Amino acid sequence: MTDRFAALRNAGDALGRLEFFANDNPKCPHCGCECSVSHNEWWNLYEEGEHEVTCPSCDQDFTVSTRVSYSFSTDNQEDHQ
Ligand SMILES: [Zn+2]
Numbered sequence: 001m002t003d004r005f006a007a008l009r010n011a012g013d014a015l016g017r018l019e020f021f022a023n024d025n026p027k028c029p030h031c032g033c034e035c036s037v038s039h040n041e042w043w044n045l046y047e048e049g050e051h052e053v054t055c056p057s058c059d060q061d062f063t064v065s066t067r068v069s070y071s072f073s074t075d076n077q078e079d080h081q
Helices: 007-010 014-020
Strands: 050-052 061-066
Touching: 007 014
Parallel strands: none
Antiparallel strands: 050 061
């Protein structure tokens, strides 16, 4: 068994851990590999909440927290006259 959460621990302080926060793809906290959602077909990750996945690179489990946010903007309008 390799070192659990080594990558996350090596990231150090809160600032370093930002590397693991709110990414386009989940970053494995064990080995630091960026795991592609589409490549791994982790479609359930698009649902808000916590999900357990297994890293395809180091084969260890970790939790992915998904946060979904929607925003609606109306600041760019074209004036059709
Ligand atoms: Zn990994």
